Amino acid sequence: AQKITQTQPGMFVQEKEAVTLDCTYDTSDQSYGLFWYKQPSSGEMIFLIYQGSYDEQNATEGRYSLNFQKARKSANLVISASQLGDSAMYFCAMRERLIQGAQKLVFGQGTRLTINP
Amino acid sequence: NAGVMQNPRHLVRRRGQEARLRCSPMKGHSHVYWYRQLPEEGLKFMVYLQKENIIDESGMPKERFSAEFPKEGPSILRIQQVVRGDSAAYFCASSPQRATNTEAFFGQGTRLTVV
Numbered sequence: 001a002q003k004i005t006q007t008q009p010g011m012f013v014q015e016k017e018a019v020t021l022d023c024t025y026d027t028s029d030q031s032y033g034l035f036w037y038k039q040p041s042s043g044e045m046i047f048l049i050y051q052g053s054y055d056e057q058n059a060t061e062g063r064y065s066l067n068f069q070k071a072r073k074s075a076n077l078v079i080s081a082s083q084l085g086d087s088a089m090y091f092c093a094m095r096e097r098l099i100q101g102a103q104k105l106v107f108g109q110g111t112r113l114t115i116n117p
Numbered sequence: 118n119a120g121v122m123q124n125p126r127h128l129v130r131r132r133g134q135e136a137r138l139r140c141s142p143m144k145g146h147s148h149v150y151w152y153r154q155l156p157e158e159g160l161k162f163m164v165y166l167q168k169e170n171i172i173d174e175s176g177m178p179k180e181r182f183s184a185e186f187p188k189e190g191p192s193i194l195r196i197q198q199v200v201r202g203d204s205a206a207y208f209c210a211s212s213p214q215r216a217t218n219t220e221a222f223f224g225q226g227t228r229l230t231v232v
């Protein structure tokens with residue numbers, strides 16, 4: 001069964017610094033997808049970035065990039081030039097094998113990121 | 118193009134009452150997923166539905182919980198005889214029939230509080 005591990009329960013970073021949030025995964029599938037979501041205190045789940053297992057290049061979306069190391073089964077999220085508004089919970093997730101078009105996601109426990117002014 | 122719509126945003130129920138949570142998928146999406154988030158935890162998959170069919174309910178508790186996605190109208194997650202342990206945030210996500218796998222969008226969630 002697929003599993004996602006986020007080993008950092010909380011992180012504190014100074015504003016404008018870069019931050020890396022760790023995520024490792026376990027799967028026997030060759031085809032899979034990895035997602036990162038942000039959950040601010042208001043509670044909604046905001047999609048940030050996606051990486052497919054066959055993608056050769058690391059995904060990037062604005063200040064977010066995904067450091068994908070397939071051999072190590074890691075998919076760390078890098079946020080450059082952090083801002084106060086980045087303070088939130090961050091979840092790493094993996095898509096399980098598609099069945100009849102399913103996008104069933106398995107989530108990690110999350111990392112609470114706090115940006116200090 | 119509206120996103121995934123969930124209502125109500127907040128729901129308070131007394132122990133023993135029924136809770137009904139609604140999810141309208143994005144326009145053009147025919148697949149709906151329900152997830153539950155207990156306090157300080159990640160989301161856990163509950164059920165996957167297509168129109169009029171439950172495809173995968175491996176994450177649904179065996180009793181008191183049911184889900185439907187009728188031909189017309191929103192998907193409904195129904196919790197009968199709620200208990201304090203049902204207090205959680207319930208999220209819905211949707212995808213098109215041929216999912217491209219690059220995105221999975223969630224609704225804003227329904228926060229259920231059982232008192």
